[in-house]
Amino acid sequence: MPTTSVPTTSVPTTSVPRTSVYSAAQLAERFGLVLHGDGAVQVHGVGTLARAEAGQLAFLANPKYRSQLAQTSASVVVMRADDASDFSGTALIARDPYVAFARLAALFEPRPRHAPGIHASTDIDPSAVVANDAHVGAFVSIGARSRVEAGARIGPGCVIGDDCVVGAGCELVAGVTLVARVRLGQRVLVHPGAVLGADGFGLAMDRGGVQTGGPQNDAPGEPHWLKVPQLGGVLIGDDCEIGANTTIDRGAIEDTVLEADVRLDNQIQIGHNVHIGAHTAMAGCSAVAGSARIGRYCLIGGGAGVLGHLEICDKVVVTAMSLVTASIREPGEYSSGTPLMDNRSWRKNAARFKQLDAFVRRTGGRREP
Amino acid sequence: MPTTSVPTTSVPTTSVPRTSVYSAAQLAERFGLVLHGDGAVQVHGVGTLARAEAGQLAFLANPKYRSQLAQTSASVVVMRADDASDFSGTALIARDPYVAFARLAALFEPRPRHAPGIHASTDIDPSAVVANDAHVGAFVSIGARSRVEAGARIGPGCVIGDDCVVGAGCELVAGVTLVARVRLGQRVLVHPGAVLGADGFGLAMDRGGVQTGGPQNDAPGEPHWLKVPQLGGVLIGDDCEIGANTTIDRGAIEDTVLEADVRLDNQIQIGHNVHIGAHTAMAGCSAVAGSARIGRYCLIGGGAGVLGHLEICDKVVVTAMSLVTASIREPGEYSSGTPLMDNRSWRKNAARFKQLDAFVRRTGGRREP
Amino acid sequence: MPTTSVPTTSVPTTSVPRTSVYSAAQLAERFGLVLHGDGAVQVHGVGTLARAEAGQLAFLANPKYRSQLAQTSASVVVMRADDASDFSGTALIARDPYVAFARLAALFEPRPRHAPGIHASTDIDPSAVVANDAHVGAFVSIGARSRVEAGARIGPGCVIGDDCVVGAGCELVAGVTLVARVRLGQRVLVHPGAVLGADGFGLAMDRGGVQTGGPQNDAPGEPHWLKVPQLGGVLIGDDCEIGANTTIDRGAIEDTVLEADVRLDNQIQIGHNVHIGAHTAMAGCSAVAGSARIGRYCLIGGGAGVLGHLEICDKVVVTAMSLVTASIREPGEYSSGTPLMDNRSWRKNAARFKQLDAFVRRTGGRREP
Incomplete structure (x- = not known):
């Protein structure tokens, strides 16, 4: 991995978030899912089953939300095969819909792109090494002999002391x-x-x-x-x-x-x-x-x-x-602990707990090992 | 609310705390409280009933501190009417003395005034908007499309990411x-x-x-x-x-x-x-x-x-x-949990808890629903 | 304690950690410990009994690790007199080996030395006072009337508000x-x-x-x-x-x-x-x-x-x-709380806890005071 000490320059922090549009068929293809319904339906974001709008993709993993399927306005729903039998909309069938949703949603995540470079306001020890394509934000300190590797992002206000390594692709969000x-x-x-x-x-x-x-x-x-x-x-x-x-x-x-x-x-x-x-x-x-x-x-x-x-x-x-x-x-x-109760009941039971050993002895309880 | 992007200038952070003096009569008038005793007594700060000095205002809300009334050196005490009957000093009578104290104490709070303006050492995205009369302290980052509204105060070292709104009169103390x-x-x-x-x-x-x-x-x-x-x-x-x-x-x-x-x-x-x-x-x-x-x-x-x-x-x-x-x-x-006990007793009772179901069954306990 | 407001200058943050070598005899002398074995053995660092290498000093305080003595590669081990009887290596005998180790280890701690001075990127109120030999790191704010006393170290990103005192020799690590x-x-x-x-x-x-x-x-x-x-x-x-x-x-x-x-x-x-x-x-x-x-x-x-x-x-x-x-x-x-159990047992016992008072009453339990 090529790393080098980068000269201090002021760089723009973020670029505009991308927006993406995919058809249901494209999503099925890309993620190896089975398509039910209209593959031409377009998706540009994600939503919950209850509140998704047209153009959004939702998922059904927890059976308790199954009744929301009938009313959802989501254009595409990720679900198990079992749940799709009586669904009239477009579905992507997954063995584990939550895992599939995790991958699908990442497509639409407006994660800001951070341009490589080191913000002018940083304080970096001369013995530290920062990869060319890493991003180091404002008001960051980096100590002696520390290393920031390829593609890492150090957000504003982070402090990295001596003898640290931030591996390739790491993100320290801020502070x-x-x-x-x-x-x-x-x-x-x-x-x-x-x-x-x-x-x-x-x-x-x-x-x-x-x-x-x-x-x-x-x-x-x-x-x-x-x-x-x-x-x-x-x-x-x-x-x-x-x-x-x-x-x-x-x-x-x-x-x-x-x-x-x-x-x-x-x-x-x-x-x-x-x-x-x-x-x-x-x-x-x-x-x-x-x-x-x-x-x-x-x-x-x-x-x-x-x-x-x-x-x-x-x-x-x-x-x-x-x-x-x-x-x-x-x-x-x-597990440990006791169940939640209304406070009045709890007080009575808790008072008995304080006498539990004495009570068990009195009533002939054997001493447990 | 008029907001605009303010040019980056270095501004003084604080001004000298104000000091205020009020008479008991002025306080009664201002907060709608009933005055008992000498309305001309001057107050310049607050203290506890036990340690207040002359010139300070104290309060009595919790009955367990009532005995401190006789010895207090506070010049004025906020209290309920009931508590004032045998009090020889100056009192302000309130239905809820703690609420009244909260308002009164705010008069004497030396909250630093922060001059409007943006500290020279900030890193603010060009698309962010900061109100003219907001204060933005040293080493603050503000991300894309974020907004700081009228009179808000962003203390030193705060990081505000993208697409945030800090409403009018908010205070982010620091970090x-x-x-x-x-x-x-x-x-x-x-x-x-x-x-x-x-x-x-x-x-x-x-x-x-x-x-x-x-x-x-x-x-x-x-x-x-x-x-x-x-x-x-x-x-x-x-x-x-x-x-x-x-x-x-x-x-x-x-x-x-x-x-x-x-x-x-x-x-x-x-x-x-x-x-x-x-x-x-x-x-x-x-x-x-x-x-x-x-x-x-x-x-x-x-x-x-x-x-x-x-x-x-x-x-x-x-x-x-x-x-x-x-x-x-x-x-x-x-509530949940168990009462605190000396460790030796606790160990005995806790050991019994581990066998509680077995014990109840042995002694003919009905299975509870 | 002489303190004064120091002009803002950029200072190097750290110097290279020292490395130290001591003989067992020197350590015995310096810390008032009894030496067993070869006093000429050299020590340049510390390690655990299990993994120390030659040149390192380890300690034995907890009897459960006593069996590790036979295999340790540590050059010197701090221990109680009792434990030294069948130890063939070099030992330093201490009444409290953990206390002795705490002092010994400090000799080898590569604690970075921070040069006195105030980093150029700080924001210090004109009414604040910083001792000449204090260190103030990058992106630090210090408020009105605050004081940093002799030899104190304020690490990067700290915020000190108004009317604070940081006493002599204090360290605020960072943030x-x-x-x-x-x-x-x-x-x-x-x-x-x-x-x-x-x-x-x-x-x-x-x-x-x-x-x-x-x-x-x-x-x-x-x-x-x-x-x-x-x-x-x-x-x-x-x-x-x-x-x-x-x-x-x-x-x-x-x-x-x-x-x-x-x-x-x-x-x-x-x-x-x-x-x-x-x-x-x-x-x-x-x-x-x-x-x-x-x-x-x-x-x-x-x-x-x-x-x-x-x-x-x-x-x-x-x-x-x-x-x-x-x-x-x-x-x-x-103590309070209940012991940890497998969840199935815990559920049964916890259900009984909810009925404990009723159960005790039914089985003729006296009402405890």
């Missing part, structure tokens, strides 16, 4: 911070406000005195926290997506690692030295404490937590706001 | 990101680090093969995530407030919507296509998953969660750290 | 926002995306009409939120550390306070007028609601919550994702 030693694979998408490579939360309680490693003449003083230097980096695999305001700490000694195709929603916290397997997805506000290891193809629900130093095997689902307090060795779905 | 297609009504206040309009978390698992919409010659490969394009925007009603580091994703196809006067605290996550009714307030770290619909005048407690595609009717209170897993059709207060 | 009236003590370290001093979440529901403090001719209208002005500041003690994307709101009237040596991880929310005692540490995603008061030497687990206006005494441990709903008067460990 993203890579603190130090953060290496992104190819096509990684990082949303605004995400912070990768901040120091992990490593603290030792210094109780003073000799032989703790303090100077021999340490004043006794009161016990206080000693920061444990955080020296590792962050390694992000190809095709990962990192949500807005998500934080991924650098490792203490070795790296924090996300394998390829890991998908993190917004406001997620990943502690130092965590390792997340390929294709795992985590929903908003979930958190993983230091040195935990999560497998491949896991789904971690919103607001769920994983304690430190645990291992979770492949294909584990953790439901929303559950807390994982021990390693999980078997694939499957796991 | 706020509006990614794309974000439209704010009038007088919306957005605190630092908030990200509006980032992509929603839309993913389809592509298992490969034909008729999923992939190219017919798709290599089998291993199943992987496919990003579903996020094409919608974010629509924020008048008088909303968005807390620091809060995230509101753009809709997948249609918009994510906050109606007027919605108040979001810090670190909140709002998923794509969520709809929040007017006057609803959400406390810090709460989260709403995609396509959920929350009614008007709801109160969502700190750290609470709402799963996707649910509906919550008007006037629902969800207590802190509760998880809403089904739609709520009746106004009222709802 | 940190101090909104207004935020005063940091000495050696405070603030990670990227943190927002200190945003408005607290103060709202009063204005139901309209006279004697609420609204104008006497208030239109009836519908009840709506009234913002309560937030006039206080934030006061952060010496040696505090504030994590990435953490938020600490300014007080409503008085200050929000963190005493010395408080350590906050990432994504934490601290409400207005909270007071946190010295040496308390809070893990990621925890939250404290307004006016709560937390003691000294507390440990708040990840995702845990503390409701408003509560008091927690010194030396309290709250486990992860627990919710504190009442004041805690006794030191100790506290």
Whole structure:
């Protein structure tokens, strides 16, 4: 991949979004879908089944919306073969309509094209290297020995520290911070406000005195926290997506690692030295404490937590706001918490929970292992 | 509203805060309150009942602080008529002292005045329009076709993407990101680090093969995530407030919507296509998953969660750290979770919870519906 | 402390990281540790027991890693005397090996040195004062009457509002926002995306009409939120550390306070007028609601919550994702929640929880106090 340091020039940020028109037959051909109905129908955008207008393409994946088929104004609907039997309009038949829709919709996405070049208002260390066809927006800082590879886009206000790599085709949307030693694979998408490579939360309680490693003449003083230097980096695999305001700490000694195709929603916290397997997805506000290891193809629900130093095997689902307090060795779905109730009922049941052990003993409950 | 593109000029950011002095009689007159005591007492600021000094105004709303009335040094106290009977100082009587205090305190707020104009260090797309009397601070980017309306203030380091509208009288304090297609009504206040309009978390698992919409010659490969394009925007009603580091994703196809006067605290996550009714307030770290619909005048407690595609009717209170897993059709207060206990007791009770169903069956419990 | 306003000049951001080599004997001498084995062994960096290479120093603190001692390639290992008895390599004996390692590792930390000076691209109010030997990076804004003291480092993209103080030796890594009236003590370290001093979440529901403090001719209208002005500041003690994307709101009237040596991880929310005692540490995603008061030497687990206006005494441990709903008067460990289970078992037990009070009554349970 040819990369070079580009002279600082002011470049236009965006060009006008393209508009595209395709016939249903063209879409069927392009995506390997079966066409039902009029292949000449034109499509210039997408909409929901309920509100799409003529000229728009919609999809039906969730059976609960099937009744909307009769009224939809969408010109073309992507659906399963089963659902098409009594549909009089134009349909594209897909085994997985949501996957097909994902591909189709990308055709109509007015994603702004960013011209290659480096905005005049950037602050780039002389030892950093930016590929010729990369885009670096306004008010971006890039630190020593860092590298921005082919076709990458660094949006306005990003800060890239020292010794970082932004791989080919990556996009840092805006206001993203890579603190130090953060290496992104190819096509990684990082949303605004995400912070990768901040120091992990490593603290030792210094109780003073000799032989703790303090100077021999340490004043006794009161016990206080000693920061444990955080020296590792962050390694992000190809095709990962990192949500807005998500934080991924650098490792203490070795790296924090996300394998390829890991998908993190917004406001997620990943502690130092965590390792997340390929294709795992985590929903908003979930958190993983230091040195935990999560497998491949896991789904971690919103607001769920994983304690430190645990291992979770492949294909584990953790439901929303559950807390994982021990390693999980078997694939499957796991939960904690209690159901939502009206507050009055909840108070009564919660009061009983406080006495549950005593109650079970009184009523002759065996002590469970 | 007359708006125009303003030439780039360097402007001073702030002027000196004003200082104001009012007599108790003037305050009573201005806010329609009943005066008890000496109307000539001068007030130049506000304080707490416990620590206010002479010249300051305090308030008494929570009965538990009533005992502080006897010792307060505040020159004027806002309170209910009931509380004033044995108070020898100067009082302003209000039916709702906290509301009255909110208005009174605003008189003394040293909110910096920002001179109209655009800082020299901004990067504004030629197609963007900024009102003459708007303020745009240092290191701000504004994208194509975006509009900043009369009297709005864009603080330093904000990024406004393409096709956004910042309504009249809005304030983006600092470091706020509006990614794309974000439209704010009038007088919306957005605190630092908030990200509006980032992509929603839309993913389809592509298992490969034909008729999923992939190219017919798709290599089998291993199943992987496919990003579903996020094409919608974010629509924020008048008088909303968005807390620091809060995230509101753009809709997948249609918009994510906050109606007027919605108040979001810090670190909140709002998923794509969520709809929040007017006057609803959400406390810090709460989260709403995609396509959920929350009614008007709801109160969502700190750290609470709402799963996707649910509906919550008007006037629902969800207590802190509760998880809403089904739609709520009746106004009222709802909770989940268990009470806090010392860890030893908690462990015993929690162990019993794991065996609760077995225990109930053993002791002849009926299976509940 | 001599401070002065420094002329705007462009300065290089970093110098090359130092590399250091020490013998085991030098390290023993410097840190007051007992040497076992060959004092001439050279160390130039640190590693984990499992993966360290020759020339690296590792540590053994957690007994579960003791078996790794036999295979380690580390040239020197820090450990307790007990663990050294059957170790044939070079050891440094410490009473607390983790504390000793924290000090030792700092020797090898390639922390970039930042040259004193102010980057050319900053926007600094004329009334602000920056110490001669402070470093102010690119795209930084500093507001009126603010002060940056000796040796402080303000990284790229930080926004410092009006009336703030950044004490001697502080570091704001990058993209940190101090909104207004935020005063940091000495050696405070603030990670990227943190927002200190945003408005607290103060709202009063204005139901309209006279004697609420609204104008006497208030239109009836519908009840709506009234913002309560937030006039206080934030006061952060010496040696505090504030994590990435953490938020600490300014007080409503008085200050929000963190005493010395408080350590906050990432994504934490601290409400207005909270007071946190010295040496308390809070893990990621925890939250404290307004006016709560937390003691000294507390440990708040990840995702845990503390409701408003509560008091927690010194030396309290709250486990992860627990919710504190009442004041805690006794030191100790506290928890709430339920254990993680496979989802099928959890559903059965959770359904029983909804009927727990009824069940206990039916089976003759006494009503607990």
